[in-house]
Amino acid sequence: MARMLAFIVLLIPAIMAGAGIKFMRDTLFDKLISPFPWLWLQFVIGVIFFIVGLSFFAGFLLHRDRKNGRVASKYQKPQK
Structure with missing residues (x-):
């Protein structure tokens, strides 16, 4: 159960980072997704999602590796 x-x-966070990559990619191909009114906002939200998801995953791995030495x-x- 713990695993x-x-x-x-x-x-x-992995899904969150993947969504961030998708938002940034759609912005580069000039495709606006419905909840966002502007392309620049879609790109900024994508960058934030990607950074938060990746940093959480990296912090989890660092914590686990510190614990195991x-x-x-x-x-x-x-x-x-």
Whole structure:
């Protein structure tokens, strides 16, 4: 059950990042999607979705690797 929950937690930001890529691609091909009134807003929302989704996924991986001791010394948290 815990693995399924972790998969779902990682699936949501991955879908979000994929939607961001789609919004940016549609803007470059001059295709406006209905909830957005302007192309520039569609592109900005796409960039935000992509950055948030990718940063969540990267932060999750960094946290997991820190916990398992598989990161370089410069990425380790300082010892208290």
